[in-house]
Every structure is written in structure tokens, then in C-alpha cells.
Amino acid sequence: xxxxxxxxxxxxxxxxxxxxxxxxxxxxxxxxxxxxxxxxxxxxxxxxxxxxxxxxxxxxxxxxxxxxxxxxxxxxxxxxxxxxxxxxxxxxxxxxxxxxxxxxxxxxxxxxxxxxxxxxxxxxxxxxxxxxxxxxxxxxxxxxxxxxxxxxxxxxxxxxxxxxxxxxxxxxxxxxxxxxxxxxxxxxxxxxxxxxxxxxxxxxxxxxxxxxxxxxxxxxxxxxxxxxxxxxxxxxxxxxxxxxxxxxxxxxxxxxxxxxxxxxxxxxxxxxxxxxxxxxxxxxxxxxxxxxxxxxxxxxxxxxxxxxxxxxxxxxxxxxxxxxxxxxxxxxxxxxxxxxxxxxxxxxx
Amino acid sequence: xxxxxxxxxxxxxxxxxxxxxxxxxxxxxxxxxxxxxxxxxxxxxxxxxxxxxxxxxxxxxxxxxxxxxxxxxxxxxxxxxxxxxxxxxxxxxxxxxxxxxxxxxxxxxxxxxxxxxxxxxxxxxxxxxxxxxxxxxxxxxxxxxxxxxxxxxxxxxxxxxxxxxxxxxxxxxxxxxxxxxxxxxxxxxxxxxxxxxxxxxxxxxxxxxxxxxxxxxxxxxxxxxxxxxxxxxxxxxxxxxxxxxxxxxxxxxxxxxxxxxxxxxxxxxxxxxxxxxxxxxxxxxxxxxxxxxxxxxxxxxxxxxxxxxxxxxxxxxxxxxxxxxxxxxxxxxxxxxxxxxxxxxxxxxxxxxxxxxxxxxxxxxxxxxxxxxxxxxxxxxxxxxxxxxxxxxxxxxxxxxxxxxxxxxxxxxxxxxxxxxxxxxxxxxxxxxxxxxxxxxxxxxxxxxxxxxxxxxxxxxxxxxxxxxxxxxxxxxxxxxxxxxxxxxxxxxxxxxxxxxxxxxxxxxxxxxxxxxxxxxxxxxxxxxxxxxxxxxxxxxxxxxxxxxxxxxxxxxxxxxx
Numbered sequence: 022x023x024x025x026x027x028x029x030x031x032x033x034x035x036x037x038x039x040x041x042x043x044x045x046x047x048x049x050x051x052x053x054x055x056x057x058x059x060x061x062x063x064x065x066x067x068x069x070x071x072x073x074x075x076x077x078x079x080x081x082x083x084x085x086x087x088x089x090x091x092x093x094x095x096x097x098x099x100x101x102x103x104x105x106x107x108x109x110x111x112x113x114x115x116x117x118x119x120x121x122x123x124x125x126x127x128x129x130x131x132x133x134x135x136x137x138x139x140x141x142x143x144x145x146x147x148x149x150x151x152x153x154x155x156x157x158x159x160x161x162x163x164x165x166x167x168x169x170x171x172x173x174x175x176x177x178x179x180x181x182x183x184x185x186x187x188x189x190x191x192x193x194x195x196x197x198x199x200x201x202x203x204x205x206x207x208x209x210x211x212x213x214x215x216x217x218x219x220x221x222x223x224x225x226x227x228x229x230x231x232x233x234x235x236x237x238x239x240x241x242x243x244x245x246x247x248x249x250x251x252x253x254x255x256x257x258x259x260x261x262x263x264x265x266x267x268x269x270x271x272x273x274x275x276x277x278x279x280x281x282x283x284x285x286x287x288x289x290x291x292x293x294x295x296x297x298x299x300x301x302x303x304x305x306x307x308x309x310x311x312x313x314x315x316x317x318x319x320x321x322x323x324x325x326x327x328x329x330x331x332x333x334x335x336x337x338x339x340x341x342x343x344x345x346x347x348x349x350x351x352x353x354x355x356x357x358x359x360x361x362x363x364x365x366x367x368x369x370x
Numbered sequence: 371x372x373x374x375x376x377x378x379x380x381x382x383x384x385x386x387x388x389x390x391x392x393x394x395x396x397x398x399x400x401x402x403x404x405x406x407x408x409x410x411x412x413x414x415x416x417x418x419x420x421x422x423x424x425x426x427x428x429x430x431x432x433x434x435x436x437x438x439x440x441x442x443x444x445x446x447x448x449x450x451x452x453x454x455x456x457x458x459x460x461x462x463x464x465x466x467x468x469x470x471x472x473x474x475x476x477x478x479x480x481x482x483x484x485x486x487x488x489x490x491x492x493x494x495x496x497x498x499x500x501x502x503x504x505x506x507x508x509x510x511x512x513x514x515x516x517x518x519x520x521x522x523x524x525x526x527x528x529x530x531x532x533x534x535x536x537x538x539x540x541x542x543x544x545x546x547x548x549x550x551x552x553x554x555x556x557x558x559x560x561x562x563x564x565x566x567x568x569x570x571x572x573x574x575x576x577x578x579x580x581x582x583x584x585x586x587x588x589x590x591x592x593x594x595x596x597x598x599x600x601x602x603x604x605x606x607x608x609x610x611x612x613x614x615x616x617x618x619x620x621x622x623x624x625x626x627x628x629x630x631x632x633x634x635x636x637x638x639x640x641x642x643x644x645x646x647x648x649x650x651x652x653x654x655x656x657x658x659x660x661x662x663x664x665x666x667x668x669x670x671x672x673x674x675x676x677x678x679x680x681x682x683x684x685x686x687x688x689x690x691x692x693x694x695x696x697x698x699x700x701x702x703x704x705x706x707x708x709x710x711x712x713x714x715x716x717x718x719x720x721x722x723x724x725x726x727x728x729x730x731x732x733x734x735x736x737x738x739x740x741x742x743x744x745x746x747x748x749x750x751x752x753x754x755x756x757x758x759x760x761x762x763x764x765x766x767x768x769x770x771x772x773x774x775x776x777x778x779x780x781x782x783x784x785x786x787x788x789x790x791x792x793x794x795x796x797x798x799x800x801x802x803x804x805x806x807x808x809x810x811x812x813x814x815x816x817x818x819x820x821x822x823x824x825x826x827x828x829x830x831x832x833x834x835x836x837x838x839x840x841x842x843x844x845x846x847x848x849x850x851x852x853x854x855x856x857x858x859x860x861x862x863x864x865x866x867x868x869x870x871x872x873x874x875x876x877x878x879x880x881x882x883x884x885x886x887x888x889x890x891x892x893x894x895x896x897x898x899x900x901x902x903x904x905x906x907x908x909x910x911x912x913x914x915x916x917x918x919x920x921x922x923x924x925x926x927x928x929x930x931x932x
Contacts, residue, residue, distance in 0.1 A: 107830035113823035127831030
């Protein structure tokens with residue numbers, strides 16, 4: 022594996038803040054992969070990205086881009102010498118330059134002919150044909166972000182950093198643009214680091230997903246793996262609605278009040294665990310003798326969202342497709358039917 | 371590639387990075403230090419244990435000087451404050467014929483140096499002048515007008531040229547206030563007058579204090595008017611001790627007292643703002659109540675009267691005399707030389723001040739450390755320091771530099787070096803000290819409007835700090851740079867005391883030409899250069915009138931405290 026980006030034991034404190042902003046953050050991004058760092062606000066995401074880009078200095082640890090160490094506490098390569106691209110939240114296009122001039126800004130060491138051919142390539146890749154003479158204020162938010170990405174890619178950046186690239190785009194166009202950004206990045210073959218607090222943005226763009234909380238990287242892996250196998254209850258809760266049921270390990274099973282799931286390795290027999298249930302994991306069946314009762318029902322278009330009170334008193338969230346489906350009213354007695362035996366369990370402290 | 375070479379490469383580039391932004395930090399620190407040097411030199415005089423002249427001055431003049439200075443400041447404060455605040459309230463909250471025109475025309479007196487309106491006033495009202503002749507023909511041969519060369523004469527003249535500072539800042543402060551506030555006041559039973567007294571004045575107090583401080587700083591710094599009127603002021607004494615007694619230490623000691631006064635004004639301005647940090651609630655500005663009938667016409671007449679006596683009439687008198695001077699063949703021959711010198715020195719000084727201010731502002735953008743910000747802010751204090759004090763300090767510094775060079779070159783056998791102290795370097799140095807802050811404010815405000823994301827994007831694309839400044843900031847700062855240059859041009863052109871004290875022998879500017887003619891009461895001779903100053907200044911002020919409120923150094927002073 023060629024390393025695109027290697028971040029080792031990165032630490033950063035700010036004067037006047039009690040805890041560290043970043044604390045021992047370590048991860049690799051293989052060349053050509055898109056890595057998203059997801060975390061709540063204040064988790065240190067932006068600081069991480071700015072240290073990688075060279076806008077901030079780390080207090081501890083190092084950053085390697087390609088085969089070159091670009092930052093460590095003792096030495097720091099200037100951002101202009103790192104061979105990176107940076108896409109800001111709102112694009113940060115130079116307002117006094119046309120789209121063409123913006124995209125070619127980083128090509129000052131290229132000859133005129135090279136610049137023109139590079140513009141043609143990039144314009145085709147990013148769908149900017151015919152945009153060369155326009156000014157940034159004549160573009161929509163999504164178009165601005167495409168230009169910003171084109172500008173970052175034009176000098177053949179080894180690494181592209183993206184700071185919440187979809188946050189200023191209107192909701193209808195967001196995921197469309199997310200797909201577009203992913204296609205462009207993959208086609209360009211660049212390594213990319215993206216930070217965001219929007220999990221759908223992260224899921225739609227990334228090959229690899231890291232979760233940053235309180236300055237620490239708590240988990241990193243493929244998006245579906247992080248979602249299905251969260252390393253902690255915090256991660257599970259952060260990535261989407263999570264309900265937890267009490268379970269007991271019996272042989273190869275974890276037995277809960279709604280049924281048995283496959284036990285995860287490392288749990289000893291008889292151990293009590295908390296089992297994670299996602300809203301899509303269960304179905305509901307009408308059952309007058311059922312121990313569970315519908316507490317609330319909310320219509321959400323494609324599906325219904327139910328909150329169900331179980332016999333033990335625990336609460337469970339279930340998303341049920343609107344078609345084909347009978348509607349349960351609050352107060353209805355129901356039975357909860359798991360749709361899978363796969364589940365994640367966390368030890369009880 | 372072996373790991374060792376990696377580290378080396380990283381190390382080399384790291385030096386490149388820090389050296390580049392450190393370069394701006396060092397330049398900024400040097401510039402700030404350079405600008406502060408003359409002020410330190412002035413203060414140094416106060417510590418020099420040579421007190422014969424000082425004791426003489428203290429015994430004979432100092433008490434009187436201090437009293438007359440305080441009286442002058444108080445008089446101008448009250449008169450200019452009343453004119454400025456009243457007109458600002460009228461223009462910001464009332465609708466009347468010609469309001470839009472007067473809104474900017476009331477700023478025009480800023481183009482008129484106090485010494486120009488001063489000599490026009492004297493020439494008209496002085497004993498034997500046209501006003502006195504008219505009065506005598508009406509009231510009899512023994513009738514006398516009130517003495518023009520008096521306390522009230524000086525106060526009136528200075529108030530007429532310095533009220534625009536208060537007017538501008540107050541007008542903007544009144545105009546920014548949300549209508550909701552005034553509607554609330556009306557609903558609580560306050561009439562317009564009560565609303566003005568209990569709401570508008572307290573809310574606008576920070577702006578009023580800043581405007582007042584600026585007007586009083588100019589009053590304190592004035593040299594031409596007070597010497598023309600024979601009013602006992604510090605600037606005149608400094609000049610007399612310098613050129614009459616050739617005692618630089620005593621002059622420096624007097625200048626120190628002036629420095630103390632300037633410090634008090636700065637503190638006053640700071641207190642005015644500190645005491646009231648209001649933020650305007652968002653909302654539409656108050657709609658202007660339309661005045662009707664005789665009230666509307668008297669509002670227009672009042673504005674016309676002020677613009678008339680502070681600008682239109684003096685300018686007309688200057689035109690009249692310039693024409694007569696041309697008929698008699700006086701003064702116009704020298705005008706080309708004076709104007710040329712002024713244009714040359716003002717152009718160079720403007721480039722210096724705007725360049726230095728830009729370097730300072732950009733350095734504080736790159737290096738956000740506290741010590742640098744403090745140093746830069748202190749270096750902007752020059753604006754509050756009278757030109758004569760700056761001149762004394764600059765001469766002290768340059769004379770020391772000359773002595774150093776002399777002893778240095780004497781050792782290697784060279785002679786006949788050009789002396790810095792008597793060269794144009796001193797003049798430019800003084801302008802830099804005094805007017806860098808004037809350029810700094812619009813440039814800094816312009817830079818703040820450029821999001822750091824643009825710098826970062828450009829840096830990530832391989833542009834170093836200098837290329838970012840040249841290709842991103844410079845084009846985006848164009849308006850701010852033009853505003854800064856215009857303000858500096860205006861101030862350099864008007865500046866008299868520093869020019870008088872520091873100009874190389876024979877290097878006469880418009881301001882110097884006016885002064886030399888007026889000290890001998892040669893009004894006709896003074897008119898053409900004065901007209902040139904007023905015309906150029908009027909054009910500059912008119913061009914600036916839209917942005918001037920925000921660009922006034924009051925903002926710079928506000929920054930100083932940050």
C-alpha cells in the first residue's frame with residue numbers, strides 16, 4: 022500500500038483551553054482513498070485538517086504526505102510547499118478572478134500551453150466547460166464548490182483537504198454534489214481528507230471513515246463497518262439513532278427480550294451485555310398478547326417511525342416501510358420481530 | 371529515499387516558511403520601532419538635566435501657556451461640539467430641502483487648513499480690513515469692530531474647520547440607530563427634544579467622544595492659526611525656542627508638555643468609549659421626519675450658513691485675491707515651484723505611509739502574536755502627536771544619526787557627507803510618524819473584509835506570502851488603498867509645523883509659502899497657494915465623502931486600545 026497520508030500521534034493544545042484539542046491522533050490513508058473524519062463540533066476536526074494543510078502547527082506528532090514528512094513539532098513545511106489542495110466550506114474562490122483564472126492560479130510554474138491543456142482536462146473532469154470567463158458571484162453554491170475542487174486538483178495535488186464541502190449548498194442539491202465530488206476525486210485518483218459533522222455527507226463521499234471525539238480518534242474503518250460495528254456506544258449513538266437492550270451471553274447466542282442474536286467474540290458465557298438495535302433492524306407485528314406497546318407513531322413519508330415500550334421498560338425505535346404495512350396507533354399491543362441475527366454488543370460496566 | 375535526506379529537506383523548507391512570515395514580522399517591528407523613535411527622543415529631552423532655559427520658561431510662561439491651551443481646548447470643544455452634534459442630528463433625523471447636498475457639503479471645511487481660513491478671517495476683519503471699512507462707513511469713523519486677533523477669534527476659526535470630525539462620526543452614529551429605539555422612546559412619552567437629550571446623545575457618546583478627541587488633537591497640533599493670531603500656544607513656543615534661542619533641549623522639554631496634553635486627549639477619547647460600549651440593535655435606521663414651512667427653510671439656511679462661512683466665503687475671498695494677485699503680477703510665478711514641491715513630497719510621503727501601513731497590517735494578519743499587535747498599535751499613536759513635537763523628535767534622532775555617521779566616516783577619512791538632519795529624509799520621516807495611522811485604518815479595515823480562507827487557498831496552491839499580497843490582497847484592497855492614499859495626501863498637503871521645522875533650506879511647499887506670506891500680512895501673496903490647497907483638498911474630500919466617516923482615524927484610535 023502506498024501511503025497517501027500518514028498522521029502519527031498528533032497533539033495540539035490551544036492557550037486558554039483546558040483539555041487538548043487533539044490527543045494522539047493516528048491514522049493512515051492509502052494513496053487514492055477518500056477519508057472522512059466525522060465528529061461533533063468542537064471535536065478537533067478542523068484543527069486536524071488545518072495541521073495537515075500547514076495552516077496550524079502540531080504540538081506533538083507528525084504528518085507525512087506521500088513520502089515526505091511535512092510537519093512535526095521541530096519542523097514545518099509551509100502550506101505552499103506541501104503540494105496539497107484545500108477546499109473551504111464556502112469555496113473561498115478569489116472574487117476578482119474568473120473561474121479560469123481561479124483554477125489556473127496554482128499553475129504559475131507551468132507554461133502557457135500546459136496551463137491551457139490542464140484547464141481543458143480539469144474543466145472536462147469537473148464539468149466546467151464554458152465557465153472559464155465567469156466570475157464567482159455568477160455561480161451557484163454547488164458550482165462554486167466544483168470550481169474550488171477543480172482549483173485544488175489543477176496543480177496535481179498529492180492530497181486534497183476538504184472542510185465541510187457541502188455545508189453551504191442547499192439541501193436538495195447536497196447529495197447530488199456529494200456524489201459528484203466523489204466521482205471527480207476518484208477519477209483524479211487523488212488522496213483526500215474530508216472533515217464534516219454531517220454523517221450522510223461522510224457516508225456518501227468516503228471510502229474510509231474516522232470518528233473524532235474530544236480530540237481522540239475513537240474509530241476508523243469502512244463506513245458500513247463503522248456503522249454496523251461501532252467501537253463504542255458513543256460512536257453508535259453519534260452515527261444514527263441507537264436503542265440498547267439488555268442481553269445475556271448463552272453459548273453462541275446473545276439472548277434479549279425480543280430474541281436471540283449472534284454473540285460477538287470476546288464475550289464470556291453468562292456475561293451481561295448491552296445490545297445495539299438500529300431503527301431498521303426490527304419489524305412489528307400486531308399481537309394482542311404482546312408485551313410491547315406502541316408509545317408514539319410518526320409519519321416520515323417513506324416510512325413510519327415508532328417508539329415502542331418493551332416489557333422490561335426499555336424503549337426501542339423502529340422504522341417500518343410505509344408500504345406494505347398496517348399502521349399501529351399509540352397504545353397498540355405489538356410483538357417485535359428482529360430481521361437479522363447480526364448485532365453489536367457492549368460490555369456492561 | 372533514505373529517511374535522513376527527508377528530514378533535511380523538511381528542515382530546509384521549514385526555515386523557508388518561518389523566515390518568510392518572520393520577514394514581515396521583522397519589517398513590521400522595525401517600522402513600528404522607527405516610528406516610535408522620535409517620540410522616545412522627545413521624552414528623552416525631559417530627562418536631560420539641563421534646565422536653565424526650562425526654569426526660565428517655567429517661571430515666565432509655562433503657567434500661562436498651560437492655561438491658555440486649556441482655555442483654547444475648552445472653547446473649541448464646546449463650539450465645535452455644538453455645531454458638529456447639532457448639524458449631525460439635523461441631517462441624520464430630519465428631512466429638509468437640500469439635505470442630501472448638505473450632508474456631504476458640511477464635510478468640506480476639512481479641506482480648508484485652519485491657517486487658511488484663519489488668515490482670510492483676519493484679512494477681512496482685522497483693523498483696516500474691508501469689514502472694518504464697511505463698518506466705519508456705516509457707524510462712523512470712530513466705530514471699531516471687536517478685536518479679531520482674540521481668544522474668540524481663534525476659537526471660532528478652529529471650530530469652523532474642526533467641527534466636521536464630530537459631525538461625521540455623530541452623523542453616522544445617529545444614522546445607524548434602529549428606528550425601534552426611537553419609536554420606543556416616543557411611545558414612552560418622550561418628545562423629539564427629550565429623545566435627543568435622553569437617548570441620542572448617550573447612545574452616540576462613544577462617537578462624540580472620538581470626534582471631539584480628534585478635533586481637539588488637531589487644535590492642540592495647530593501652529594499656523596495660533597501664530598497668526600498671536601495666541602500663546604505650545605506649538606508657537608516650541609518654534610520660538612527652537613529658532614529664536616536655538617535650544618533644542620528646551621524645545622524638547624516644551625514638546626514633552628505638549629506630549630502630555632496629547633496623552634490626556636487620548637485618555638479622554640478612551641474613557642469616552644470605554645464608559646459606553648453600546649451595540650446597535652439591528653433594525654431599519656430611523657426614518658427622517660420631514661420639516662415643513664419656515665422650519666424646513668431655517669434648517670436649510672442654517673446648513674448653508676455654516677458651509678458658507680466655513681468654506682464658500684473663504685474660498686470666494688481666495689479666488690478674488692488670487693485674481694487680483696494675477697492682475698498685479700504677484701505670487702503666481704512662485705506657485706508652480708511650491709505646487710511642484712508639494713506634489714512631489716506628498717506623493718513620496720503617501721507611497722511611504724500607505725506602503726508602511728500595508729506592511730504593518732499584513733504582518734499582523736500573518737503573525738497574530740500579542741507583542742506584535744501591541745507594538746503596531748502603539749506605533750499608530752503618532753497621529754495624536756502634534757507635528758511640532760514629531761519634528762523635534764525626528765531632528766533629535768537624525769542629528770544623533772549624523773553624529774554617528776560623522777564619527778564613523780571620520781575614522782575612514784571621508785568628509786562632507788550629506789547631513790540627514792537637514793535633508794528631505796527628515797520631512798518624510800515626520801510625515802511617516804504622523805500619518806501612517808491615517809493610512810493604516812482603511813487598509814486594516816479592508817484586510818479584515820478579506821476572509822482568511824482566501825489566503826489559505828492561495829497558500830495551498832503554492833503561493834508564498836508575498837505572492838498572496840500581490841495577487842490576492844492588492845486587487846481586493848484597491849478601494850481601501852485609494853482611500854488611504856487620499857487621506858494621507860490631504861494631511862501631508864495641509865501639515866504645516868512639521869514642514870516648517872524640517873524642510874531642507876529653500877524647499878518651500880504650498881503650506882510654507884502661505885505661512886511666509888501671512889506672517890508678513892501679505893494676504894494677496896498668500897492667496898494663490900491657499901487657493902491651490904483648498905481646491906485640491908476640496909476635490910479630495912468630495913471624492914472621499916462617502917467613505918470618510920468610516921475611514922477617520924477615530925477608528926484607528928479605537929484599534930489602538932484593542
